Amino acid sequence: MIPRYQTVLLIVLVLASVGMGLGLWRQLERAHQRLLTGRDSAPTQAPQVAPAEQATLLVANDDDNSMLTQIQSLPLPQDPNARARAILGKLLDLYAAPDSAHPIPGGANSIGQVFLLPALDLQTAPTPHSSPQSKAEALHPAAPAQSTGPELAVVNLTSAFVAGHPSGLETETLTVLSICGTLHANLPRVTQVRFLVDGQPRATLAGHADLTRTYLAAEAETAEGAHP
């Protein structure tokens, strides 16, 4: 025979469990509603607070393996990294347009980030026989904030862009050179460019163009309009 007080306790505990379960369920519903409301009110386009400025784009053309200079007006932030990303985003938007002479899907979202770092002088790069001090100076030049010398731009592309890029020697070379040339045209201190894909080094863009090396902006200048 179960004592009466134990029966009452069991009923109270069962009722408390059911009550807490209902309470939790209701809170979950509320949280879900709050999330949906927040998503609906999120801005779909970034506010254009920055003033519109002119940017020089080196636009590739597959038909004659050339790059033509195009001036575009677009809002550009003051931060150099964000500025470089916005300019390259505009360039890739042009390539994603239906009538593009250098068609690549993806558009502005294909640029993950652009980082500007003090450039390592390739002519005086450290060798195995360099002194430890010279190695340290070469590998860790002045801090970015104090740097006024040449800069290295590290362009982080998305894997979706690379996967969708047409494979071909000419088209890949033009993409790389137009990115290098556009960066140098708008940020003259950028003299070297390196590429990453989703933050990782990658051998080639789409099977051809070498992404392991450091590109010099001067290479894009010589390629501009270079066709027979």
Add this chain to the structure above:
Amino acid sequence: MPSSKAAPSTRRVSLALATILAAGCFVSVAAQQPAPETPPSAAPQPPPPPRFVVLLDAAHGGDDPGGTLKTQAEKQFTLALSVRLRSLLAARGIQVVTTRESDSTVDLNRRAEIANHANAQACLSLHASESGAGAHLFVSSLPPVQPARFSAWKTAQAAWVTRSLALAGTLNSSLLQSGMTVTLGRTALLAVDSMTCPAVAIEIAPERGADHQTTADLDDADYQARVASAITAALLEWRSGEWRTEARRP
């Protein structure tokens, strides 16, 4: 008794030493004899001409299909072009070395190794693409440097860039003469940048008219034959003239 056994062995050793000494004297006397002179009628033979070797690198292969063309993968097109070129060049007495003869995976460094061991006078990396028009000729974008005894693997082509540009010029003339559209450019290509030979990457695209309409597709047999003939003509011209002037360089 031991002394009576030692005597014959001592004699044998002495005899052997005497024989060796006599043979040595004979050899030294023979060496001092004047060498027989060549007959005055025999003219000095000119040095044999350096052999002319062409390296054909059919890009991609095996696990790496390359780009996707309309009816085939890039690796199939490049292999077919390589085989066709090899036949045409061999028929004209040119020695050909290829990086692959079947649908096999060949590492980029291995391709450069094959080229460098072949001591080729012309290295062609064959590619294909649906973008652009005609033939795209690319030379390494490495800045030219003076040849040195040792060079870095990834920039070995730098000492040959000038010669590669000359080879690209010869190919450009021949392809233009065959009526093709040709574009020239510089690029960074992993295998080519490590080659120690005049090296050009050739990318074949469909032939297009002024209105960008395709006039000859990549699977057009006539178009393929025209491309192969033009490249063969260019290599024959390269063999007959330009390369001999600096064949020993660098």
